[in-house]
Amino acid sequence: xxxxxxxxxxxxxxxxxxxxxxxxxxxxxxxxxxxxxxxxxxxxxxxxxxxxxxxxxxxxxxxxxxxxxxxxxxxxxxxxxxxxxxxxxxxxxxxxxxxxxxxxxxxxxxxxxxxxxxxxxxxxxxxxxxxxxxxxxxxxxxxxxxxxxxxxxxxxxxxxxxxxxxxxxxxxxxxxxxxxxxxxxxxxxxxxxxxxxxxxxxxxxxxxxxxxxxxxxxxxxxxxxxxxxxxxxxxxxxxxxxxxxxxxxxxxxxxxxxxxxxxxxxxxxxxxxxxxxxxxxxxxxxxxxxxxxxxxxxxxxxxxxxxxxxxxxxxxxxxxxxxxxxxxxxx
Amino acid sequence: xxxxxxxxxxxxxxxxxxxxxxxxxxxxxxxxxxxxxxxxxxxxxxxxxxxxxxxxxxxxxxxxxxxxxxxxxxxxxxxxxxxxxxxxxxxxxxxxxxxxxxxxxx
Numbered sequence: 213x214x215x216x217x218x219x220x221x222x223x224x225x226x227x228x229x230x231x232x233x234x235x236x237x238x239x240x241x242x243x244x245x246x247x248x249x250x251x252x253x254x255x256x257x258x259x260x261x262x263x264x265x266x267x268x269x270x271x272x273x274x275x276x277x278x279x280x281x282x283x284x285x286x287x288x289x290x291x292x293x294x295x296x297x298x299x300x301x302x303x304x305x306x307x308x309x310x311x312x313x314x315x316x317x318x319x320x321x322x323x324x325x326x327x328x329x330x331x332x333x334x335x336x337x338x339x340x341x342x343x344x345x346x347x348x349x350x351x352x353x354x355x356x357x358x359x360x361x362x363x364x365x366x367x368x369x370x371x372x373x374x375x376x377x378x379x380x381x382x383x384x385x386x387x388x389x390x391x392x393x394x395x396x397x398x399x400x401x402x403x404x405x406x407x408x409x410x411x412x413x414x415x416x417x418x419x420x421x422x423x424x425x426x427x428x429x430x431x432x433x434x435x436x437x438x439x440x441x442x443x444x445x446x447x448x449x450x451x452x453x454x455x456x457x458x459x460x461x462x463x464x465x466x467x468x469x470x471x472x473x474x475x476x477x478x479x480x481x482x483x484x485x486x487x488x489x490x491x492x493x494x495x496x497x498x499x500x501x502x503x504x505x506x507x508x509x510x511x512x513x514x515x516x517x518x519x520x521x522x523x524x525x526x527x528x529x530x531x532x533x534x535x536x537x538x539x540x541x542x543x
Numbered sequence: 544x545x546x547x548x549x550x551x552x553x554x555x556x557x558x559x560x561x562x563x564x565x566x567x568x569x570x571x572x573x574x575x576x577x578x579x580x581x582x583x584x585x586x587x588x589x590x591x592x593x594x595x596x597x598x599x600x601x602x603x604x605x606x607x608x609x610x611x612x613x614x615x616x617x618x619x620x621x622x623x624x625x626x627x628x629x630x631x632x633x634x635x636x637x638x639x640x641x642x643x644x645x646x647x648x649x
Binding site for chain 2: 214215218221235236238239240241242243245246247249266269270271272273274277
């Protein structure tokens, strides 16, 4: 049988820097093992358990310090240059998607804590994921490519392949998961809030544009005009969802453009966000919602992001002295 | 962020570091658990190695793994000894503290 604390030390060694393990964890575990052994020799079983409790208590007290070191170590691993930018992009994107999903769910968390609250939270996940996937990919790309050295063309190609994969995941989410989850969310909420004990199967809520799949929306758009009472909302729901699916490609261009600019890259990122915010405010809030064609309203953010990314890339090629030297570390 | 120290100021010494140096300056090299026991509750088991690690990085103490292990598989414990720098720092702070106390009394 392994001495106490062996497994903890072995597991922690995988996520902690070697010097922290040697300096903090190993002496604490060594004390635990020594204390337990001495107690077992002198005082029997009861004293041995007391020594175990003291030793694990010491490890518990050390845990916050170790967690800080672990967070620092992992962030260093993620952010430092190692010549493998795309793996870092994937890791950073996964973390960013998780955080974005939580941030989007947080304000929408149902205010009451009834029996349906847990179900409602689960049903919010696909709705948040539709936005969190592209946004997380953008954040992950900028962080993952930061301070990386890699050949421009190859990295851009790989990043676009990654963007296509994220677009596919977004498509599955917004076309299949989100409408289903939206509809179920409405049914569960209404059943729980308004009709109390009535079985949920009895509840029937009419589906709106957000509760239809892309195919259903497309079929609705092809109907004669007199059969389309909600024409604008249907067209906008269809195109905005397509725009969301395509957004990772625009985000890939933007992220690459931002990291290609050697100086003032954060200024470039802020400018991009300001541009899109300006477009969103103009298109969505300036005047009645249907003042703009649904196509423009839906695709404008993608167009602005993608165009700005291309402009930044063009600037980095046109004025290479503004660009940080980018070379393939493996060549 | 690295903190900058004024060129003529003495090296920093926290209260816990002062206790460790005081205990170690008595003579024998000590284990972490012995330091905790001798400190009468002022040093805590679990965090004592955070203090000792910091002091090692500053060059106030050195440690060596204990040669004898009681049975196979257990980790060797570490014994800590003060360095000449550590002892000088402890002495300097002690003198400074006494001077301040005397000045206050006068």
